[in-house]
Amino acid sequence: MTSPYRAVLGPAFDELHPRLRAYFDAIPEGSAGRGRGVFDTVGTPRRWLWPVLALFGRAHVMFPVWERGVPFTVENVPVVSADGGPAVRAVRRFELRGRVLEMRDEIGVDGWFIVDRLGSPVLAEAWFSARVLDGGLRLTSRRVALRIGAFRLVIPRAVAPVVALTERYDDERDAQAVAIVVRLPLLGRVYQYAGTFRYQVGSRSVHSDDVARGSE
Numbered sequence: 001m002t003s004p005y006r007a008v009l010g011p012a013f014d015e016l017h018p019r020l021r022a023y024f025d026a027i028p029e030g031s032a033g034r035g036r037g038v039f040d041t042v043g044t045p046r047r048w049l050w051p052v053l054a055l056f057g058r059a060h061v062m063f064p065v066w067e068r069g070v071p072f073t074v075e076n077v078p079v080v081s082a083d084g085g086p087a088v089r090a091v092r093r094f095e096l097r098g099r100v101l102e103m104r105d106e107i108g109v110d111g112w113f114i115v116d117r118l119g120s121p122v123l124a125e126a127w128f129s130a131r132v133l134d135g136g137l138r139l140t141s142r143r144v145a146l147r148i149g150a151f152r153l154v155i156p157r158a159v160a161p162v163v164a165l166t167e168r169y170d171d172e173r174d175a176q177a178v179a180i181v182v183r184l185p186l187l188g189r190v191y192q193y194a195g196t197f198r199y200q201v202g203s204r205s206v207h208s209d210d211v212a213r214g215s216e
Helices: 004-015 018-024 047-058 206-214
Strands: 031-043 066-080 086-096 099-110 113-118 124-133 136-148 151-154 162-170 175-184 188-203
Touching: 004 018, 004 086, 004 099, 004 113, 004 124, 018 136, 018 162, 018 175, 018 188, 031 086, 031 175, 047 188, 066 188, 124 162
Parallel strands: none
Antiparallel strands: 031 066, 031 188, 066 086, 086 099, 099 113, 113 124, 124 136, 136 151, 136 162, 162 175, 175 188
């Protein structure tokens, strides 16, 4: 099965940096992708937003923090989405001052968009357009929805958050660089994380299987 990114990008997928192609391509059955690195920043310094972020934190989406130099790991496992399409289930573990917090999501395809279903259980969904720029990947949200039980509430674009993700490969540092910024109309930047990591695909451990099953 192809990867969500290759399905959406088509021929442009081959314009990615070779190390990014390895990251975004399909993970073989029985394998998992794992990375380890450090985020320069995580969260937001706007403490008045933290009570709202705490609600998202309980669902493993965003956290009410503002920290620098945060070690993290990422683990990607290939799955089949509920609609039968290719998907990747990811768990990111942030080591925040003695606490380990998990961000969980599943990335799939909806037409020509990457769709990211965030949380466990799913609390938010975002549809992204994708393009390749100078060997890197740029994702920009075009629609955002909240999930309340079986109901989906699409947020009107005039007030919806805009999520921008940039992935590139830094040859000088021999590391993958990632940056995510969430902005709200009128308020500007309300959440972010950015840093570098190294990644490889290998055989899936028992722990990886448990992570995949636990998110279903």
